[in-house]
Amino acid sequence: MTDKYTQLVSQGLGKDVAKKLGLPQPVVLRRHHPGAPLVTGPVLVSGDSAGADDLATTMLGWGLDVRRNALPKEKLGAIILVLDAVQHPADLGKPVLTAGASLRDLSPNARVITISRTSQSARTPATAAARQGIDGLLRSLAKELRAGATANGILLDEHEDEHLATTSPSALGALRFFLSGRSAYVDGQFLTIGSASGSLPHDADKPLAGKVAVVTGAARGIGAAIARTLHRDGARIVAVDIPAAGDHLAAVANEVRGTALQLDISRDDAGHRIIEHAVERHGRLDIVVHNAGITRDRLLANMDEGRWQSVIAVNIAAQLRINEALLASEHFKDSPRIVSVASTSGIAGNRGQTNYGASKGGVIGMVRSTAALMEPFGGTINAVAPGFIETEMTAKMPFAIREAARRLNSLKQGGRPEDVAEAIAFLSSDSAGGISGEVLRVCGQQLVGA
C-alpha cells in the first residue's frame, strides 16, 4: 500500500538521489499492530510542573523507559513537553529550548507531544497568550520534524471547579494514542480533553472488547477499514451499506465476523432499523460510526438540484435523523459513542465541492452541538476529518493532481484508510470518554488550507 515514490526514496540509491536533489523524502510510517510497543525508544518528559512529575510516574508504571533529562547522544522515541503550568509567554522558553536540544536525537517515526491547557479557560491575558502560543509553536514544530516523526498536542480544559490533571483518563488515553502507531498520519493536531470521564482499557490490544459497533458505508474503502480496525480492537460489527453494495458488504461482514445490514441510511426509519438490528442480533449498541458519504462534484455555477440535494441528504441529513433515533433510544444510554467522518473539505474547502463542503461542515456543526445532548449519559460524539487518503476513489484521480495532493503535507505521503480507522477506534473507546464535540484531522498536517 505504500506508494511507489515512498518505496523508492526510502532506501538505497533512491534515498541518496532524493536527498541530493532536495526531493520530498517520505518514510514508511510506523503503524499499529496488536502487540506493537507504544513507542520505539526512551521517552523524555520535559517540564518541571507537578503535572510533569505525575505524568512521568504514570508512564514509568506503564513500563516505559522514561527520562526526566536527556542523556547525550541517546536516541529518543518521544519527547513529551508538559506545559500545563505556564502563565506567561516568557515561561515557554526554557522547557521548549530544552526539548529543542533533543530533537536531533529523535528516532524515525518518533513523537513530540505537548500537554497544556486551553487558552479559552485562562484567567489572565498573559496566561491565554502563553497557552495559545503553544498552538503556533506545535504546528510549526510539526512542520520541522522529519522521518515520519509527528507532533501533536493535548489540551486540558478547565471548568469553574474542575482542574483537569495531566493524568486524567482521557489525557492518558490521548497520550497513548499519539505515542502509538495508531496516530501515524495525525500530525500538527490538538485534542481537547473536556472532562475527567473515561477509563483506560484492561487489555490494551482489545480496548473495544464487549462493544457492539455499527459502521455505515462499510462495504469498501475507509468504511471497510473502520470495520476491520474496530473488530481488531474487540468490537462486534454491524456493517451497513446500501443494498446495491451488498456483495462487498457481505465480504466485509464475513471477514470481521459481524453481520451485514443492507440499508439506505437516508430512509426515514434507518435509525430505528440500525438500533433494532444491533440489539436483536448482538444484544446492545455502543458505537455508531457515520462513515457513509457520497460526492457529486460540480462547480457551483454548474450545480443541479439533484447533485446538491443528494449529497446533503446522505452526508448530513441522514446522520442527523439517525442521531435523533439514537438519542431517543433506551438502548443507547450506556456511555455510547458516535463518531462521524467529516473531511478537510468541510474545514478548508475544496474547489468543485460546495455541496460536499456544506455537508461535511454540517457534520462538524452537528458534532459540536450534539456533544451536550450525549453528556447526561456519559456519551460522546466526535468527528474525524481525513485529508488525502489512498483509496479506490483517489486512485482514479489524474496522476499529477494525485501526486500533488499526496505530497502537500508534512509527512509527504497520503494516508491509509486504516489511519482514519485508528482515530475512529480511539474516539470510540472508553479511554476517550473525556473527549467530546471534537474534530480530529487525519491529514498528515495538510499544508494548504486550514
Add this chain to the structure above:
Amino acid sequence: MAAADVTTDGPLESATHPQTTRSAVIVGGNRIPFARTGGAYVKSSNQDMLTAALDGLIARFGLQDERIGEVAAGAVLKHSRDFNLTREAVLGSALSPETPAYDLQQACATGLETVIGLSNKIKLGQIDSGIAGGVDSASDAPIAVSEGLRDILLDLNRAKTTVQKLKIIGRIRPKDLAPDAPNTGEPRTGLSMGEHQALTTAQWKISREAQDELAYNSHRNLASAYQRGFFDDLITPYRGLNQDSNLRADTTLEKLSTLKPVFGKNLGSEATMTAGNSTPLTDGASTVLLATEEWADAHGLPKLATVLDGEAAAVDFVHGKDGLLMAPVFAVPRLLARHGLTFEDIDFFEIHEAFAGTVLSTLAAWEDEEFGRTRLGLGGALGKVDRAKLNINGSSLAAGHPFAATGGRIVASLAKMLHEKGMVDGRPARGLISVCAAGGQGVVAILEAA
C-alpha cells in the same frame, strides 16, 4: 379435466396429523439476483453462485464459523465434477468447515424439497439448524461428448498396450466429435417442456390474453416489491447485478400481446405461449436458513414463519393422462386435507410460474367441478384461488427461473410476507407454495407466520 378419462383416483389419502413437538422456523433467506442465461453470470459456475448465496446469508445472520446442522442444496443442470456441489460450496464459504452437506436433485422442485427435507430433520430432532438451497446455471451448462466417443474414450482408458490404444483411437469418426448439448426435453416423450405445457394450455383452453395478463402482473408486482425495498434483506448483489435481469418494470399488456408464439404452433388450435408468458433460461442461486425456535432465539435471529408441512405428487404424463406440469394439482388437495384446510384458510398463494399457462391450467383444474369429482375424489371443485392473493410480489415469469433456485426464492419471500402479515382472524397467516417439475412431478408446502 373435462375429457373422456373419468377414472377416479379414489378418496384422498390423508395421513394422520404429524405429531411433532418441535417446529421448523424459517429465519430468513438470501439469494443472488437471477440473471438471464448468457448475461451477468455467464462466467459463474454453480459452485460460485451457490457459495455467493451462502456467503450473503452468512453475512446477513452472522453465521461465520458456525457449525450448521446440515446444508442441503442441489442443481438440475450439473457437471460430473459437481458430485459434491453443496459440500464444496460450504467449504468455500465462511461457515465452519465441520458443517455437513448433501446434494439433492428433484428437477425444479429441488429447492422446495431441500426446505421440506431439512425441516423434517429439525422437527425430528436430528438437527437444530439447516440451510436449504438451490442453484442452476444454463450458461455454464455441461456439454457431454457423444455416446460413440464416450465408449471409445472409456475403452482407451482400459487399454494396456500402445498397439491397443492406437487401434482404439483409430475407431474415432468425425460424427463422434459432435457434442451432446443439454436440452430440457423429456426423455420419455422427446417433447420440450414448453411443448408439453402447450398441450395442457390448449386442453384447458387458456387464452393468450389471460396468459399475458398473468405475465404482466408478475412483472408489475416484482417491480413494486423492489421499489418498496422488499428485497433489501432477501437479496445480495452479485457480479454487478442488483436485481433480477429478466424484470421488465415498464412492460405493458400491449407489448406482451405483440410477441410471436413459440410453443404449440402445430397443435391445430391457436398458439398462445410466447417468450413473454414463458420463463426464460436463467442463472441464479438461493438459500434459506431453517432452525428450531430455540436455536433462533439463542442466536438472536428472527423467526419469520414455520414450515407446516409438504407433499409431493406425480402424474402419468407419458401416456397423456395428465399434463407434464400438473402434479401440484393433486398434491395440494392432499396436503390441505391432511390439515383440514381449504383455500379460505390460505392468505398467500405462491404458484411457481414455469409458464403462465401452467398457473392458469392449475387454477382451472381446481375450479373444475368434474375434475374435482372424478380426479381429486372431492364432492366438486377444489376451489377458486383469490387472484388478489396470488404471487403478489411477482414470480418466475418476472424474476426468471434458475431451476433449483426457485424454491428457495419463494420460501424466503413468502416467509417474510407471512411475518409482515402476522395474525389473520386469530390464527397465524398462512401461505401455500406450489412448484411443478420435470418428469411429471410436483412439490407443494404450507408455511405459517411465526
